[in-house]
Amino acid sequence: MKIAVCIKQVPTREWQPRLNDDKTWIRDQDASFEMNEPDAYALEEALRLKEKHGGEVVVCSAGPARVAQVIREALARGADRAIHVEDDGLASADAFVTSGALASAMQEEQFDLTLTGLQSDDQGFAQVGVILAERLGQPHATIIMEVQVDGLSAGSTQAGALRVKRELEGGWFQWVAMPLPAVLTIQSGINQLRYATLKGIMAAKKKEVRKAAVPAGLAGKQKIVSLYVPAKGKKMQLIGGSPAEAAKELVRRLRDEARVIA
Amino acid sequence: MILVIAEQQSGGKLNRATWETIVAAQQLASLPGGDVSSSSGDRASAQSITVLVLGASVGSVAAELAAAQVHEVVTVESAALEPYTPDGFTAALHDAITQLAPSHVLLPHTYQTRDFAPKLAARMDRALLTDVTASKTAGSETAFVRPMFQGKLTADVVPQGPVPHFVAFQIGAYRVDQVVKGAAPAAVRALRVTVDASAIREKPEPPFQQAKQAVDLSQAERIVSVGRGIKEQANIALAQKLAEALGAEIAASRPICDAGWLPMERQVGSSGQTVAPKLYLALGISGAIQHLVGMKGSSTVVAINKDPDAPIFEIADYGIVGDLFEIVPAIIEAVKS
Numbered sequence: 237m238k239i240a241v242c243i244k245q246v247p248t249r250e251w252q253p254r255l256n257d258d259k260t261w262i263r264d265q266d267a268s269f270e271m272n273e274p275d276a277y278a279l280e281e282a283l284r285l286k287e288k289h290g291g292e293v294v295v296c297s298a299g300p301a302r303v304a305q306v307i308r309e310a311l312a313r314g315a316d317r318a319i320h321v322e323d324d325g326l327a328s329a330d331a332f333v334t335s336g337a338l339a340s341a342m343q344e345e346q347f348d349l350t351l352t353g354l355q356s357d358d359q360g361f362a363q364v365g366v367i368l369a370e371r372l373g374q375p376h377a378t379i380i381m382e383v384q385v386d387g388l389s390a391g392s393t394q395a396g397a398l399r400v401k402r403e404l405e406g407g408w409f410q411w412v413a414m415p416l417p418a419v420l421t422i423q424s425g426i427n428q429l430r431y432a433t434l435k436g437i438m439a440a441k442k443k444e445v446r447k448a449a450v451p452a453g454l455a456g457k458q459k460i461v462s463l464y465v466p467a468k469g470k471k472m473q474l475i476g477g478s479p480a481e482a483a484k485e486l487v488r489r490l491r492d493e494a495r496v497i498a
Numbered sequence: 499m500i501l502v503i504a505e506q507q508s509g510g511k512l513n514r515a516t517w518e519t520i521v522a523a524q525q526l527a528s529l530p531g532g533d534v535s536s537s538s539g540d541r542a543s544a545q546s547i548t549v550l551v552l553g554a555s556v557g558s559v560a561a562e563l564a565a566a567q568v569h570e571v572v573t574v575e576s577a578a579l580e581p582y583t584p585d586g587f588t589a590a591l592h593d594a595i596t597q598l599a600p601s602h603v604l605l606p607h608t609y610q611t612r613d614f615a616p617k618l619a620a621r622m623d624r625a626l627l628t629d630v631t632a633s634k635t636a637g638s639e640t641a642f643v644r645p646m647f648q649g650k651l652t653a654d655v656v657p658q659g660p661v662p663h664f665v666a667f668q669i670g671a672y673r674v675d676q677v678v679k680g681a682a683p684a685a686v687r688a689l690r691v692t693v694d695a696s697a698i699r700e701k702p703e704p705p706f707q708q709a710k711q712a713v714d715l716s717q718a719e720r721i722v723s724v725g726r727g728i729k730e731q732a733n734i735a736l737a738q739k740l741a742e743a744l745g746a747e748i749a750a751s752r753p754i755c756d757a758g759w760l761p762m763e764r765q766v767g768s769s770g771q772t773v774a775p776k777l778y779l780a781l782g783i784s785g786a787i788q789h790l791v792g793m794k795g796s797s798t799v800v801a802i803n804k805d806p807d808a809p810i811f812e813i814a815d816y817g818i819v820g821d822l823f824e825i826v827p828a829i830i831e832a833v834k835s
Contacts, residue, residue: 366616375699378613411703457625462654472814483828494798496777
């Protein structure tokens with residue numbers, strides 16, 4: 237089975253935001269970056285599917301040159317090769333541009349299955365996987381917690397079938413079946429992540445990374461006119477006194493002032 | 499015209515988040531220059547709101563929605579729309595939106611919207627803004643406010659390209675009690691669309707719950723939520739007692755669920771559920787941004803924490819600095835008396 241995994245490089249969770257001069261984007265040069273967490277789970281799921289069904293795992297990423305770092309990391313964890321759609325403009329691209337860049341580089345590969353994280357920790361669109369499916373003309377399912385593949389053994393020409401467990405809201409789940417090829421967006425926590433071994437890191441250096449260019453005429457559909465630190469909202473009322481006094485006063489205010497308890 | 503896509507759960511139950519989206523539509527309609535199709539200055543016709551509800555049989559939900567002060571409620575019925583599939587919804591809505599020609603298509607940013615809206619917007623080659631918390635006027639344009647970088651930053655975003663622009667609103671960003679109801683019910687009209695059932699590739703099975711007591715926290719009126727400050731699993735029972743006394747659901751921050759002290763579906767935050775109860779009582783939660791984005795829409799937030807500098811106090815209405823193991827039993831006592 238030929239599996240694609242789309243990964244994004246995002247600022248680390250510890251990163252303290254700094255804005256550029258016109259306050260429409262971050263100061264990229266101040267940030268430290270890592271693999272988007274849900275994408276790491278998508279990669280792990282792809283590696284497990286390959287171990288079970290055979291085939292190859294190809295990492296695809298659309299971003300500036302610095303993205304090579306997460307591509308190497310994915311290769312070190314076990315991906316077989318990579319496609320890097322490289323362009324500085326992709327650092328702040330919207331979901332239409334990112335999915336368009338990925339689709340054009342992935343089209344000719346004819347992947348059986350494409351996995352990506354449900355959303356990114358930077359712009360957080362939660363759109364790229366679904367738009368990618370539409371651009372590739374494939375069915376999709378989102379927020380996936382389990383993946384089952386049938387009828388697709390190595391060398392088989394028969395079309396495979398997919399059955400996936402979709403997370404719904406409020407603790408509900410649903411199994412959905414669909415034909416391959418397909419695109420899935422993966423939820424964090426679907427599996428236990430593996431780390432790169434020293435052997436894997438050494439092997440990654442010899443693995444192929446194909447560079448691709450952004451197709452012409454790909455225009456963004458959203459423009460950030462202002463980026464800022466969110467305003468601190470409410471004024472808190474601190475309730476003091478002994479635990480018993482504070483508790484009594486809190487309950488009084490919740491009843492009489494806020495009117496949120498009976 | 500602003501088009502709101504209503505969401506109904508199976509069994510003809512309207513998702514409460516739909517009312518929030520109607521509030522968002524009413525506020526967008528009242529913005530100066532709030533409709534991009536009104537550049538001629540003809541605001542009266544441009545401000546109308548239509549609510550669309552789709553499914554196999556949506557009559558009762560349509561009647562419920564007609565209570566809102568909107569121009570009309572449009573129903574789209576087809577057997578191929580039950581159960582929900584992204585292929586079925588995309589085909590039906592593509593047809594309906596083309597017929598209705600709105601300037602904006604507004605949706606609640608639910609899991610279902612996440613599943614089909616990007617596909618629909620891509621098929622129509624239109625902009626889709628997700629996780630939006632507000633609309634505002636930016637110069638001559640309408641901008642939409644959305645969090646970025648895990649809520650560390652906020653962006654004002656202007657959709658580009660031809661209308662309609664699709665906008666999906668974060669759950670809890672608008673308050674249901676702010677909905678403007680009409681003096682008389684709005685007209686309900688059926689719209690004919692074509693959905694080719696044989697072209698639907700996804701075959702969904704019936705939804706199921708893994709945990710027996712699974713709960714939709716987004717619908718809860720009161721929530722008691724625990725964080726690392728609860729220290730050990732045995733202490734969850736204390737929070738549980740408080741929840742029972744207050745008539746609240748129990749929830750937690752991510753570390754508690756990762757440790758298995760409470761099931762994953764009780765997790766509030768960016769990787770869990772987004773909630774907006776009347777009361778959110780945070781016990782021993784420091785208030786990491788990943789948690790705050792999931793609960794900051796709550797109307798009243800109470801924080802109890804031993805660290806006076808905990809970020810949770812910045813968004814709390816009432817705070818008690820102290821030992822939760824002393825304070826919580828005292829609250830239970832005070833509620834009962």
